[in-house]
Amino acid sequence: MRKPYSKNGWKTLVFSLILLMTLGFQPVYAQTVVSGKVVSAEDGEPLPGVNVILKNNTSDSPVGTVTDFDGNYQITVPGPESILVFSSVGSVMQEVSVGNKSVIDITLETDVQALSEVIVIGYGSQEKKDVTGAIGSVDAKDFEGQPIIRMDQILQGRAAGVNVTNSSGAPGGNVSIRIRGANSINGNNDPLYVIDGFVGGDFNDINPSDIENIQVLKDASSTAIYGSRGSNGVVLITTKSGKVGEPKFSFTSRFYSSSVLNTWDLMDAGTFAEVANQRANDIGTAPIFTSQEIADFKANGGTDWQDEIFRKGTGQEYQLDYSGGTEAVKYFISGNYLDQDGIVINSSFKRYSLRTNVAAKLTEKLDARLKLNFIRRETNNVNGNGNIGSATGGVTGWSPTVPAYDANGFPTVRDNVSSIKGNPIEGALNDNINENNNFMANGGLVYEFIDGLTLDVGFGASYINLQNKTFSQGSISNNPTASRQSTEFLFLQNTNTLNYRKVFADVHDFTATAVLESQLKKTDQFGANASGLQFPDLRYNNITLAGGVGTNSYFEKQTIQSLIGRVNYQYNSKYLFTASVRRDGSSKFRGDNQYSTFPSVAVGWRLSEESFMPGNIFDDLKIRGSWGQTGSQGIGVYGTVTSFLTGDFDAATSFNNGTLTPGIKIGNPGNPNLKWETTTQTNIGVDMLILNGRLGITADYFKKSTTDLLLAQPLPQYTGGGTISTNVGETENSGFEFSITSTVIDNLNFSWSTSLNASFLKNKVVSLAENEMIFVDGDVGAGITNLPEGVLMPGQPLTSYWGLKYLGTWKTDQAAEAALYGNVPGDSRYEDVNGDNVIGGDDYQIIGTGIPEMLFGWNNTLKYSNLTMNIFVQAMGGYDKWNFTYGQAISAIADAREVTHADILNRWTPENQTDIPAFSSTDVVELQSSRFVEDGSFIRLKNVSLNYDFPINQEKGVKLGLMLAATNLLTITDYQGLDPEAYSNNGSADNRGADGGSYPNARTYTLGINLNF
């Protein structure tokens, strides 16, 4: 059944890529009038590959050449007034007037920009060469000209160790972002987002065009500075700011067209009806269709549910920004409007954003900054990842013999043949609208007391107003329902940073940072829901006229107060040392557990600065090591007390049919001894830069151990059931990360730069206290599965699937053995683990894992003259998907009473003994079996884009750009579902990979126009 990806295949891929990237340095020759030799100022060695370009060129095509292996060049120039420009990656550019000279020798100064690049770290910044932690950087230039509509697309495949999975392929839909795996079972595993210093933002609430750069803090020495919220890694986002100079104006518009990647191979109505009758015959019940009906279906066809649900999704986006400044005031202003329809009917994403970033120098010693951002997001039907009852799941459940619409033009209410769920069209036409309005203000003052000593006082406020509106037609139960939910979040933050940097005796570089930070978060919520709507056409807009109305309100407040200290010391740019400590106090805990301390330490050794290293090989060679502790951010409020459940779902009952009496019910018992989960991480890494900075390699090994893991320990029902949160478990993540960046070719007319990253992750549960296992019910297969779908077990990954092991069908020569199980040849055969000749719950075992072990990203930018091409390949491997949607389509069980998938035509017969079971009254099709667990590995051509710049007026910098791009153009996978990336699990536990009608990712074509002046 399964064809697991060959691990050797992956290796071959990686090695050939590396080979490609290191072999590409080729010289190009030209004819000559002027010639010369270019050498390096550092060691006098010849410099190959230096661009020699005629600056004041008047002809249509560019004039230029490149130095050969010996640093020699020859070029024809128009005359003595010509100016030549010598440039090369890793060197300072030089301009020379030709004059009467026929030989011009050049000495180029080394400038490895990559080393002097300043990196934002938590509560400060550092030059890249001095960084001792493991930090992944993505810069705006890495994704410019690519169709990015949300921040997660920037991270996807572009930073080693970061797994970005679009669990819902809908525009603006759910995405899972994990840095170095998942630590927590019950807590949140999302990274902490810090937007311009504001801790705890939402990456959805930022227009990607406003992003200057993103730093992903991975190891504990980088994240410990965020203490109790650092365990899952930290993503630092810095937005653009204006630069001194003429005002710059940029306008971009993009048009999108999306379609489904793949469709199910479902039977047409006639074939379906025949198969249904064959099944009825085989299990001894009456035929469902008459031969006349079958003939009619063959002649007239039936319903193609996929055609009804999927569509071509179109979209448009407009971006306008304006920036500039003087020494005194710098500004960046941008506006963005995005309107994108999903590939499933009635799913859409709209975004309006407005940003103003202003920085001002008030006095010689006082700087001020203010960043204002308003963003409104409107989504409909993008967050439901679906289950087999959803619109996307329903297409494989509903019979093609049922008309899509009834005589009155309404979606047919019931499928009297196959699915017992509602019509997928009706499901898709229901609404689940979220309108998220976020206003964020983030400002501060920096005062320099003396040279090197600054105080930064920052304030941040974020106000979010979230309106949720739902409507469900509910025809199948004749019960239209609607709800309105209104939530306000208020975050306030104050950060006071005292920073002191001093260099003693030219070699002792010392920086100390002290921070006092407080944060407050309030959540205020109320809502109403109604059932039995008397006027369903009014949807959620008038829910008073209803059979029953329920209301809720809620408030919570949480606070954190923190003290932070950090010391950076480096000796002669050779030996680097960093130590930090953060003490967090949290309102969530009691007594001694209220405050926790999170320390870290890191060292670095820049071998390339040592005299014993040969001078001309390494531009940089650094070995790094770090250790530190962080906490988990994902514990809810009120965990230390036993609170009563008061919601209608939990506690309201009916004392008089059709009415509801609210009540209170004892909830999960509180645990006054709760504390943070603690993650201890060790990291060893190496950074290398060679070939004049043209090839950079970073490699890291990490090991993270999360202890005091918060487990919701299940309590027996006789105690009142539920769970009690206890700090008892332990998980471990370890892995390797590599990233290679290279400027492979950099010629006059053509350049190719490429970057490759690869991550390998091992994730496992180490201990669950005294529990041998804890079940996690994803409920993706609700209605077709009975037992919990996930399990946690020591030694196994966090997401493990629980089910029977499928051994294929019983074959004819196994009839006697099959009979022991009450089966006949052609029936499903499962592994009888305990050998009791009965297949039951005690034969369940782990049959797969959803956590990817391997991630790859390969990004290429090729430039030819004014044409730029980006090719971006992304791959994920070493995980399983649980294909419930296929299971529903190929099985006649519970909620899906007939088979719809064409694979059934190849079912077992005595003559053709396949592993697709025959129809038989003794066959038990168990959805929770390895039969439906498939390898999810895939390689995807994530982006191919072409950008062409028309230089309209070079002197004034007026430029018109055209862009054509394809996203998800090609996917190579063995997975049988619509998309190996999307999955349906939704929940607190890091359960993933089960696909029951999840919203698939789309293939999107983008056409863009960009105007700059």
Place this chain on the structure above:
Amino acid sequence: MKNIIIITILVFSVSCSGFLEEDLSTIITSESGALKNESGLTAALAGTYKPLTATWQSGLGNASTQAILMGADDLTTHKASNKADFREFDQFKVSQQNGRLPFVWSGAYKSIQGSNNIIANYEGATGDPAVINQIAGEAFFLRAYNYFWIVKLWGKAPLVLDTQVFDPAILEVSSSEPQAIYDQILSDLDAAIGLLSDSKPAPGRANKGSALAVKAQVYLQMAGWPLKQADKYAMAASTAKELIDNEATYGFGLMDDFADLWPSPTINNDGNKEEVFALNFFAGQWWNGNAVYGLPARPGEDNGWDDYFSELTFFNNFPDQRRKDFTFQTESGATPWQNFATARPYFQKLQGDRADWLNALSLPLIRMAEVYFIFAEAQIVSTGNNADPDALEALNKIVRRAYGLPLDSPDAGVDYTSATQQDVIQEKAWEFAGEYCRWFDLTRLEMVESVTATKDPSDLQPLGTIEYYLPLPASEVLTNPGLGED
């Protein structure tokens, strides 16, 4: 300098004391004394009934209630469709992981936790004493009623009376013997009878009569297997008699027509006087509907779920009478039941007023007719007189109704002039076909084997040894392995 001052003020402005104190003012916690007054107790009572009606989570509100009683001869399920969890009960091979197994167990124990909380708090609570006594009485009633389900289905089980406060020691508790559980049930019922008022505050709640009915059921059950305390027959008879004699006081009585007991497309008959104890449902939301009735009880031919329907022998032996017409669905349109996919008749009386799984309909768990049967049986056995006139009259009222005759007019054509315990049990089986009596009558009189032997060959046959008790749900032994040990 001015700048420094401003900055310093800003820095310290937020560092006030009490910043980290958790704000518990907006939630109800175990520490807030919520149950110390009438309104708190009222809310807690709703939360105590809730676990019995949380349709898809716990309790009695879905067809799992029929599933766990499927060992009886009246109920069976689909042979081919994936009703494996139902079939396990019908075929006496129930696994601990069976998805239908935990509903009654977890509903009962969550409700018991709610009762424990009310019982621990009602004394000294402020408010109207009449209201508080009624609530406390219902808490005692529910605790008894829930333990009664537990002891009948599982025998030995944890007897926990203080689960309102979590104590880790409870994870090592062992199961109590049935006798101890019955003792607690009787003591709780007496407390309930002392506290409850005569009339139900709402159709879905209990009154004193409800408690008397359960007490009669309990005595009858104790008289048979496994305790076999024959003296309990007389106590069952006298308790049932007390209730019958005062039925009007409690608003109870027999309906004149069997047809009027059940929902029909035109009238739902909810809250009729025969409902001694009935759960009520909201059904405005998917999580609270009567899903025993409606689609689960309907055939696939009518878009039903085929969850449960009648065994063949049971239907064939059912005497032809008006009651049979209203008990069974024997055709769908022009298709007779013999041509249904399952080739069995369905229980029309449990099909609700429309084809739905989300029904705002009563689920009567105890009907007054059962009290009449308890009296008849217990009186005949305890007096040894098969012609005890009071017993015969109680029995004959229901028999006359079954034939569409006036209840109180003796009719020689149908009246029993002498009845054995077996006669009463059989008559009760017809009356309560598909309801919640048959399995318990069969087990207490140890008749399961003999009726199973009469199964039609085409009905689902036992796969394992016939067991009178169910296995503990997997969740219970996973966390407390000692629970299942003897």
